Amino acid sequence: MKKFSQLAYPYIIWSVLMLLLPMLLIGFYSLIKQGNGIVPFTVTLEYYRKFFTDKDFLLVLFRSVVIAIKTTIICLLIGYPVAFFISRCTEKVQNVLILCITLPTWINMLVRTYAWIGILTKGGLISTILSFFGFKDVELLYTETAVLIGMVYNFLPFMILQINTSLSKMDKSLIEASNDLGADKKQTFLRVIFPLSLPGVVSGITLVFLPAVSSFFIPKLLGGGEFFLIGNVIENQFITVGEWNFGSAIAIIMALLMMFMMMLVRKLEGRNAQRED
Template sequence: MKKFSQLALPYIIWSIIILFLPVLLIAFYAITDSGNAIVNFNFTLQNFVKFFTDPDFLLILWRSLSIALKTTIICILLGYPTAYFISRCKDRTRNILILLITLPMWINMLVRTYAWIGLLSDGGILQSLLNLLGFKSTQLLYTEGAVLLGMVYNFIPFMILQINTSLSKMDKSLLEASSDLGANRFQTFWKVTFPLSIPGVISGIALVFLPAVSSFFIPKLLGGGQYFLIGNVIENQFITVGEWNFGSAISVIMAIVMMVIMYLVRYVEKRNSGNRREKKV
């Protein structure tokens, strides 16, 4: 056993270098002044004070959380019926449908987002279709709707796959027992199917909300720089402005926000599983 643990040592070191060292470097930049030398540096919390005392940054943070929440809700409303339909299909049909859902994910997310520019821009397919229907003055690209559409398109497969996994693992005998006890289809769904699929819904929420709240290239491409989110602020601080310390502070703030959200999601999941055990007892 000791020899096997020694074989794992290089992988542990490599993981520390790849995963933890960049995080520590960002945390170090966040609590130091800009322009510090390698040896002489001053610790400060001014970067965090600057963020929380500027109403513009707080507005952008709220906008990011808002659009991430909207994206998550839309993904649930569209993804749950889709996952439910897939779980009710035969194995061969289910595998084909899952393949169709995951197939676009084989293409880089940036390329898929660029494709929407051609669809939503003036002279694009969707714009031309709206013109035929009489909506000639409708602006599709560089709007909040375009950003929301790009978010939902890129992240909804995670919601569908997670919910479908929970529904597929569900014991079908419970549905038969519910029917034998006189429950109709709606009652069976609400009392049996939906509660058992909640772990998949919660996992899907985590996989959709977290990347949506920190996304930067989707609002940049589909929003045209007019719809600024917190991810764009971080990118701008690092690449354009050169304020690595302030950008690192915002990154740390977003990391804390994400950890809090993950803790809440985990807490709800544990509480829900505990309630199910109590009902069984």
């Protein structure tokens, strides 16, 4: 066993260099302020105070959370029926459908988002389709709708795959028992299928909400700078303004928010597991 444990050393070193060390540096930058010739820097909470006392930054954070919640709800409403349909198909058909869902993810997310610029712009595919129904000169680009479409398109596969995994692993005998006991399709779904698929739903919500709340290039490309989210603020502080300290503070705040969300998800999964037992 000791020989096999040594195989984990490269991964531990990689994790420290690529994950832990950058986070420590970001945390360090968020807590220091440039000093003078005698004291090179001083420890301060000024940048955290600045974020929580500025209404503009809090408004951007609130807007980011709202957009992430909308994206998550839309992905759930679309993803659950799709995942349920896939789980009811034969194994060969399931493999083909899963491949169709995962195939677009093989292309870089940035390239796929760029493609939506041509689709959503005036004279694009959606504008042309809407013109047939009397809606002329419609341009969805650089609007909240465009940002939502881009986020749902990019994050929807994560929701479908997680829910489909839970539905596929479900014990089919429980559904048969429910039918034998006289439950109709609606009762079977609400009392058997949906509760057993909750772990997949919770995992899907996590995988959609966390990247959506911190996304920066989707709002930048499809929002055209008109729709500013917290990810764009962090990018702007690092690249444009050059305020690495303040940008690091915002990044740490978002990291703590995501860790808090993951802790809640784990607690919910633990409660669901206890109920099933």
